[in-house]
Each structure stands twice: as C-alpha cells, then as structure tokens.
Amino acid sequence: APTYAWRKWHRKINMGEKRYAVCSALAASALPSLVMARGHSIANVPEVPLVLADSVHSLSKTSKGVEMLKACGAGDDVEKVKASRNIRAGKGKMRNRRYVSRKGPLIVVAGDDAAATRAFRNIPGVEVAHVDRLNLLQLAPGGHMGRLIMWTKSAAEKLDAIYGTDTTNSQLKKGFSFPKNVITNADITRAINSDEIQSVVRAPKASNKRKTLKKNPLKNAKAMAKLNPYHAEARKAELAAEKGSKAKTLAAKGGVKKNTKFYEQMKADSDYSAFEYFTQWLSQEPKVKAQLDDL
Numbered sequence: 001a002p003t004y005a006w007r008k009w010h011r012k013i014n015m016g017e018k019r020y021a022v023c024s025a026l027a028a029s030a031l032p033s034l035v036m037a038r039g040h041s042i043a044n045v046p047e048v049p050l051v052l053a054d055s056v057h058s059l060s061k062t063s064k065g066v067e068m069l070k071a072c073g074a075g076d077d078v079e080k081v082k083a084s085r086n087i088r089a090g091k092g093k094m095r096n097r098r099y100v101s102r103k104g105p106l107i108v109v110a111g112d113d114a115a116a117t118r119a120f121r122n123i124p125g126v127e128v129a130h131v132d133r134l135n136l137l138q139l140a141p142g143g144h145m146g147r148l149i150m151w152t153k154s155a156a157e158k159l160d161a162i163y164g165t166d167t168t169n170s171q172l173k174k175g176f177s178f179p180k181n182v183i184t185n186a187d188i189t190r191a192i193n194s195d196e197i198q199s200v201v202r203a204p205k206a207s208n209k210r211k212t213l214k215k216n217p218l219k220n221a222k223a224m225a226k227l228n229p230y231h232a233e234a235r236k237a238e239l240a241a242e243k244g245s246k247a248k249t250l251a252a253k254g255g256v257k258k259n260t261k262f263y264e265q266m267k268a269d270s271d272y273s274a275f276e277y278f279t280q281w282l283s284q285e286p287k288v289k290a291q292l293d294d295l
Contacts, residue, residue, distance in 0.1 A: 018136065023163060023178045025139035025147075034146030039102065041080050042148060044073035050150045057109055057116055057152065065119035069126070074105045077148060081125030101125060103141050105148045108134070110155040131155040131162065 028034045032048045042048060050072060059065055069075050084102040087093055104125025109116050113130050120126045129138050131151075139147060164170040169177045185191055192198075217224040224231045 019163075019173070019176060020179055021136055022134055022139060025136060025145050026134075026149075026159075026163075028145035029139065029147055029149045031146065035148050036146075038144055038146040038148075039080075040105075040146075040148040041076040042073070044076060045148070046073060048148070049156075050074075050148075051156050052107075052150055052152050054153050056107070057111060057113070059119040060115040062119060062122045065123060065126075069105070069123070072150070074148070074150065077104050078123060078125060080104075085124070103127075103147065105150050106138055107150045107152075108155045109152050110158050131158050 030049050032042065035042055035048055052068075052072065056068065059068065066075075066078075069078055081102050081104040085099055086101070088097055088100045092098075102125060104123070104127075107116065107120060107126065107128050108131050109128060110131045113128055117128045120128050127138055129135060139145075139149070141147065160168075161171045162173065163178045164173075164176065166180065169175065215223040217227050221232070
C-alpha cells in the first residue's frame with residue numbers, strides 16, 4: 001500500500017499482553033530444545049541461558065567482541081549468520097532491503113550499553129539490548145520464540161526486580177507478577193492414579209439403564225401408536241376412503257367411449273414407411289394436399 005501519512009503504522013496492544021509475551025519469550029530462551037528448534041547453533045555453548053561476566057560492558061572493539069563470542073561457544077552461530085546472507089526475493093530488493101540473513105545471539109546488558117553496542121554492532125546477526133528495555137521483536141524475531149540470549153551477570157540479577165519472582169511481585173512494575181503455572185506437576189495421569197487421590201475419590205457408578213434414541217412419531221408408526229392409539233384406525237379409514245375415490249374415478253373414466261378415428265387418420269397421413277427416404281415423402285406432400293383440396 002502507498003505510504004500515506006494516515007496509514008495505520010502501529011498497533012495498540014494491552015500492556016499486560018506485552019508483558020505476558022516478554023515473559024514467555026524469556027522462558028523459551030532458557031530451553032535448549034526451543035533454542036535449537038529456532039535454528040541456533042549451540043553445540044559448543046556450555047549452558048543455556050548463558051551468563052557472562054560484567055567485563056562485557058567494557059568491550060569497545062569489534063575484535064574483542066568476536067574473541068568473546070568464540071570463547072563462549074557462540075562463534076558457530078555467528079558463522080551460520082554470515083553464510084545465510086542472500087538476496088531478498090521479491091521487490092523488497094529494490095527498496096533498500098536487498099539482503100536478508102538469519103538472527104544470531106542477543107546480548108543483554110545492564111547499565112551503560114554504549115561501549116558494548118559499538119563492540120558488537122558490526123558483527124552480523126548479533127544484537128545488544130538493555131535489560132530495562134527488552135524488545136519483544138528481538139526476543140522472538142518473526143514471532144518465533146527461543147532466541148539464543150547471553151546475559152551479563154548484573155542483567156540476570158536485575159530480572160527479579162523487574163519481573164518479580166514466584167513469591168514476590170515486581171519492584172519496578174507496579175502490581176505486576178509474571179504468569180505462573182496453574183499446576184506444579186504436569187504429569188496429570190500420575191497425579192490422578194496416585195494413592196492420595198484414589199483413596200478419596202468415589203467409586204464409579206454402575207448403571208444398567210440404556211439410553212434410547214427418540215423416534216419421530218410422524219415417521220414411526222409405533223411411536224405414534226404410543227401417543228395416539230386411535231391413529232392406526234384413523235389411518236386405515238383414510239386409506240380406504242382414498243382407495244374408494246380412486247375406484248370411482250377409474251369407473252367414471254371407463255364408461256366414456258374413446259374416439260380414435262382422428263388419431264388413426266393422422267397416423268395414416270403421416271406414414272412414410274412405403275418410401276425409401278423421408279425426402280421422398282416430403283415431395284409427395286403437395287400432391288396429398290391437392291387431393292385433399294379436390295375433396
């Protein structure tokens with residue numbers, strides 16, 4: 001669509017929904033299976049989520065940033081991003097969006113992130129975010145959760161104050177507590193079959209009563225007989241009256257003498273079986289008409 005000024009560029013979303021989504025994305029980033037399913041190469045990463053020392057804040061050179069990524073096992077993921085750079089399909093290549101590539105690690109820092117931003121901004125796929133301003137588009141690019149996130153120690157410690165814990169609410173977001181599981185044990189079958197529950201549940205009720213299908217009395221004679229015992233006699237009388245009226249009609253038609261003379265004459269006039277072709281009969285038609293005119 002054209003880039004009109006009144007085009008709807010932004011979408012308003014409830015604050016609770018956005019916080020819920022951020023918490024879900026953060027929880028997904030702590031599961032190695034989801035991180036691998038998203039396409040990250042974490043074979044050499046020692047643990048997920050990965051927490052780094054606060055010395056990352058002081059890095060200001062790209063070469064130092066590359067060394068740090070290789071040291072913590074994220075070098076394979078960066079190489080995967082470099083190899084994925086391709087020309088975009090479609091007309092976006094003519095609109096300053098010529099190349100596309102995969103996403104790499106996300107480094108979350110606390111405090112002043114200016115130096116770390118300079119150190120990692122030239123590395124393909126690597127992004128830097130502040131723990132106070134986590135962007136959902138960076139935590140789950142394309143709506144796919146499970147991004148490889150590398151935390152500094154101070155940033156990881158600050159998460160409890162921002163989003164709260166299992167027992168306390170957030171200190172920085174008024175009245176907010178992150179979504180918690182309704183049940184602590186997800187194995188429902190094991191919980192139901194446990195001795196604690198089976199000892200207090202009631203025994204299953206044994207019922208021999210069979211449920212019958214309701215029948216339409218307008219279509220089922222037995223069902224109608226239960227509702228109206230006189231219906232069968234009324235139906236017999238109705239059929240007898242109908243049969244008698246048909247007999248009277250047929251008798252009345254049988255007494256009329258049919259006149260078939262016109263029909264026989266019409267068949268004789270239109271008979272062309274004596275001619276080999278139908279066109280020969282057509283050629284004789286004027287003569288027949290002349291004979292009829294003479295009569």
